[in-house]
Amino acid sequence: MLWGTPAGALELRSEGGATRLRATFPYGVETELAAGRREIIASRAFASRIETGDEIHLLSGHDFGKPLASRSAGTLRLTDGDEALTVEATIGEGTSWARDFLAAHAEGLIRGLSPGFRVADGGERVERRGDGVVRTVTVAALFELSAVTRPAYPAAQIEARAWAPATAPRSATRHPLNRWRL
Numbered sequence: 001m002l003w004g005t006p007a008g009a010l011e012l013r014s015e016g017g018a019t020r021l022r023a024t025f026p027y028g029v030e031t032e033l034a035a036g037r038r039e040i041i042a043s044r045a046f047a048s049r050i051e052t053g054d055e056i057h058l059l060s061g062h063d064f065g066k067p068l069a070s071r072s073a074g075t076l077r078l079t080d081g082d083e084a085l086t087v088e089a090t091i092g093e094g095t096s097w098a099r100d101f102l103a104a105h106a107e108g109l110i111r112g113l114s115p116g117f118r119v120a121d122g123g124e125r126v127e128r129r130g131d132g133v134v135r136t137v138t139v140a141a142l143f144e145l146s147a148v149t150r151p152a153y154p155a156a157q158i159e160a161r162a163w164a165p166a167t168a169p170r171s172a173t174r175h176p177l178n179r180w181r182l
Contacts, residue, residue: 012105018090019102021058021069023113025085025145036132043082046117046142050080057144058089062116066097068147087113087145101147109149116144 011022027043049056058076060066069075069089079086093099104110123139 012102018092021087021089021091023087023145025087025113025115027082027084030134038129038132038134040134040136041140042136042138044080045123045137045140046085046115047080048120048139049142050078050085056142058087058091059116059144059146060097060101061148062114062144062146063097064144066095066101068098068101104149105147110147112148112150114146114148115142116146117142 013020025041027041027045030038030040032038053071055070055072056076056078057064057067057071058069060068068091071078075090075092077088079088091098091102093102101110117137117140119137120139120141123137125136125138127134127136
């Protein structure tokens with residue numbers, strides 16, 4: 001799976017013991033993932049699993065052992081549009097990792113949003129541009145979205161608002177699923 005987030009925002013607010021999260025994942029935003037490697041997520045690239053109602057999770061740090069919300073639990077809602085994917089979740093405080101996420105967010109330590117997805121066969125266009133490569137993801141299976149400290153797309157930041165009372169470098173190792181084809 002690849003993880004990244006083009007210029008989106010994550011907003012948290014507390015209401016009656018639960019925290020509501022709302023985020024947008026804008027499509028069509030080009031970002032540099034590494035020197036000479038740029039990526040664009042095309043409009044509705046994640047539509048297949050979203051429209052069929054497949055299970056998708058909101059996780060803490062891409063860790064399936066730390067789920068914050070899910071479609072099957074009724075705590076995660078995804079709305080796919082031409083401009084962006086909208087994410088709405090309700091996060092309870094019944095698990096230690098949810099409390100840890102909320103505390104880390106409150107301290108300003110977790111500010112990024114990042115999707116975990118697999119590109120379908122034929123679901124990408126790769127082109128050379130100058131000294132680099134631009135990959136446009138057109139069809140991908142979205143499995144999860146994660147709150148992270150350092151997203152591949154730095155413009156995607158979490159915003160927190162009080163509505164009611166209440167950097168380590170990326171590994172240089174090459175992972176086989178993070179391949180680029182020409």
